[in-house]
Amino acid sequence: MLRGNESVAYAFKLARIDVFPMFPITPSTLVPERISKFIADGELDAEFIPLESEHSAISAAIGASLKGARVGTATASQGLALMHEILFIASGMRLPIVMGIGNRALSAPINIWCDHQDTMAERDAGWLQFYAESNQEGLDLILMAFKISEDKRVLLPSMVGLDAFVLTHTMEPVDVPEQEEIDEFIGKKKPEYLTLDANNPATFGAFGSPSHYMEFKYAQYLAMKNASVVIDEVFSEFTSKFGRKYSKINEEMMDDADIVFITLGSCTGTAREFIKMKRKEGKKIGLLKITVFRPFPKEEIRKALKGKKVVAVIDRNISFGFGGAVYGEVAAAMNGMDESPKIVDFIVGLGGRDITFNTFEEVLSIAEKAMNEEVDEINWIDVDKEAVEKEEII
Amino acid sequence: MRDIMYEVRFHGRGGQGAVTAANILAVAAFREGNYSQSFPFFGVERRGAPVRAFTRIDEKPINIRMYVYNPDAVVVLDPSLLDVVNVTEGLKEDGIIIINTSKKPDEFDFDYRIATVDATAIALSHRLGSSAAPIVNTSILGAYSKAVGNVSIDSVKQAIMERAPAKKEENAAAAFEAYEKTVLGWEK
Numbered sequence: 001m002l003r004g005n006e007s008v009a010y011a012f013k014l015a016r017i018d019v020f021p022m023f024p025i026t027p028s029t030l031v032p033e034r035i036s037k038f039i040a041d042g043e044l045d046a047e048f049i050p051l052e053s054e055h056s057a058i059s060a061a062i063g064a065s066l067k068g069a070r071v072g073t074a075t076a077s078q079g080l081a082l083m084h085e086i087l088f089i090a091s092g093m094r095l096p097i098v099m100g101i102g103n104r105a106l107s108a109p110i111n112i113w114c115d116h117q118d119t120m121a122e123r124d125a126g127w128l129q130f131y132a133e134s135n136q137e138g139l140d141l142i143l144m145a146f147k148i149s150e151d152k153r154v155l156l157p158s159m160v161g162l163d164a165f166v167l168t169h170t171m172e173p174v175d176v177p178e179q180e181e182i183d184e185f186i187g188k189k190k191p192e193y194l195t196l197d198a199n200n201p202a203t204f205g206a207f208g209s210p211s212h213y214m215e216f217k218y219a220q221y222l223a224m225k226n227a228s229v230v231i232d233e234v235f236s237e238f239t240s241k242f243g244r245k246y247s248k249i250n251e252e253m254m255d256d257a258d259i260v261f262i263t264l265g266s267c268t269g270t271a272r273e274f275i276k277m278k279r280k281e282g283k284k285i286g287l288l289k290i291t292v293f294r295p296f297p298k299e300e301i302r303k304a305l306k307g308k309k310v311v312a313v314i315d316r317n318i319s320f321g322f323g324g325a326v327y328g329e330v331a332a333a334m335n336g337m338d339e340s341p342k343i344v345d346f347i348v349g350l351g352g353r354d355i356t357f358n359t360f361e362e363v364l365s366i367a368e369k370a371m372n373e374e375v376d377e378i379n380w381i382d383v384d385k386e387a388v389e390k391e392e393i394i
Numbered sequence: 395m396r397d398i399m400y401e402v403r404f405h406g407r408g409g410q411g412a413v414t415a416a417n418i419l420a421v422a423a424f425r426e427g428n429y430s431q432s433f434p435f436f437g438v439e440r441r442g443a444p445v446r447a448f449t450r451i452d453e454k455p456i457n458i459r460m461y462v463y464n465p466d467a468v469v470v471l472d473p474s475l476l477d478v479v480n481v482t483e484g485l486k487e488d489g490i491i492i493i494n495t496s497k498k499p500d501e502f503d504f505d506y507r508i509a510t511v512d513a514t515a516i517a518l519s520h521r522l523g524s525s526a527a528p529i530v531n532t533s534i535l536g537a538y539s540k541a542v543g544n545v546s547i548d549s550v551k552q553a554i555m556e557r558a559p560a561k562k563e564e565n566a567a568a569a570f571e572a573y574e575k576t577v578l579g580w581e582k
Contacts, residue, residue, distance in 0.1 A: 001417075001420060001421050001424055001430070165433070165434075166433075166459050167459075169433055169434055170431060170432070170433035170459070171417050171420055171421075171431070171432045171433065172420075172429075172430070172431045172432075172456070173424055173429060173430070266459050267459065269456075269457035269458055269459050270457065270458045270459050270460055272457050273457045273458050354460050354461050355459075355460060356460040356461075356463075357460070
């Protein structure tokens with residue numbers, strides 16, 4: 001029985017991280033607490049580096065990773081936002097750091113609860129992004145992220161999102177693999193890149209003038225493409241070793257579905273139970289969970305949505321002036337496809353607003369309407385619109 | 395073990411251990427071969443303020459992750475909450491309410507099955523907390539086991555030994571004493 005933060009900490013321990021630079025922030029503070037206890041109890045041989053900010057924590061992670069260490073850290077929300085400029089340096093320098101995120105809303109107003117705004121805002125930072133539905137997935141994905149990130153075809157950092165409180169503070173059964181199994185699965189880190197080594201001097205973080213900069217970026221672009229292949233390999237190896245199935249997108253009840261709900265993270269389970277209930281009433285709804293958001297599984301999504309009538313994208317974020325980030329990506333993935341389904345966006349659960357069966361009832365009623373008539377492109381659910389519009393509208 | 399999900403809501407005050415109680419109940423249920431899930435009402439913790447925590451128990455894996463809106467049982471760790479919180483909100487018709495109080499069930503006016511136990515006195519007799527801030531969460535779990543019966547007192551005691559942050563023996567003994575002293579209002 002573990003809380004989500006403990007899943008992350010156990011995964012770091014099983015991966016035998018060498019260095020854990022940290023700055024604590026709600027809701028992920030329990031991760032460094034547990035790591036420091038593992039080290040104090042002699043269960044983990046790692047360097048615990050408390051720093052004065054998240055900006056410094058991720059900077060220290062870069063330094064340690066450059067030395068060839070296996071590095072983990074954890075943060076959330078404002079902490080991740082404070083890391084922003086350094087995230088690009090980690091990916092640009094091709095360092096396989098793995099970070100656990102307690103997905104939490106961004107200020108203002110100040111809010112410590114769940115949504116995906118923090119990681120979606122770092123979508124373009126060049127990190128792989130995974131979203132966990134459960135604490136088990138949180139543990140498994142962190143472990144797999146090390147193997148994927150450290151693969152020499154990839155060498156990019158990864159972030160694994162666990163929804164604030166809904167996972168980070170929820171206790172549930174988690175199958176923790178044996179240390180020997182993980183030693184065999186991930187192996188000891190052999191840095192497949194130049195490291196800080198006095199005997200083999202090299203320059204790191206060098207200037208990239210216009211004559212060279214684009215080639216570095218093209219290399220990252222190719223590495224992300226490679227990541228797509230490596231993720232499939234690692235997921236399938238994990239499944240054969242540990243029995244738990246992972247894929248970039250997870251399709252359920254899709255064969256005869258007219259309407260498809262697309263979800264990320266912890267609301268997937270509630271959506272699954274809702275859809276099962278509705279299927280008993282004869283409603284043909286399917287569920288598509290996105291586990292890997294970067295690299296975005298375009299081909300898999302195109303294939304899964306072919307022939308469907310309406311796609312309801314459940315977005316726990318908002319890109320102001322556009323709509324939900326997942327909606328934008330799904331719509332782009334369908335570009336040029338014959339008979340593309342109608343794609344409708346739903347903004348839900350921002351700042352920890354509970355996502356319930358009622359939420360999905362409202363989503364479904366709009367999605368059903370979209371089968372035969374025009375509906376709004378972007379739909380805010382569970383919001384007191386009148387109260388806002390009274391004050392805000394022209 | 396039961397064929398449908400059982401949902402519990404704990405009402406306490408910050409510092410009383412309501413969240414730990416929810417976690418220990420989930421561990422106890424898990425030990426008996428169930429699936430379980432426990433979580434706090436996600437908030438900013440303040441000592442003394444009303445807090446809520448939840449446990450779900452099922453024989454199947456638990457998918458849903460919303461708050462508990464219609465609990466099968468509510469557990470009240472602090473009787474003073476009865477005046478400020480609507481503790482029976484959403485409680486199912488055949489639900490059970492378990493109260494830490496020195497009163498008897500028939501002194502309350504709820505249209506539900508009521509179980510009472512003086513968890514404060516029991517906790518203090520086992521030197522758990524101080525009279526100003528008694529730690530009643532393990533005692534009240536003994537009452538839960540007696541009143542609801544879907545988790546045995548042995549499993550509760552084992553879960554306490556495994557999970558209580560301190561004074562494990564005293565906490566387990568308090569739970570057992572509370573189990574024996576709980577008064578079930580529906581058993582005349």
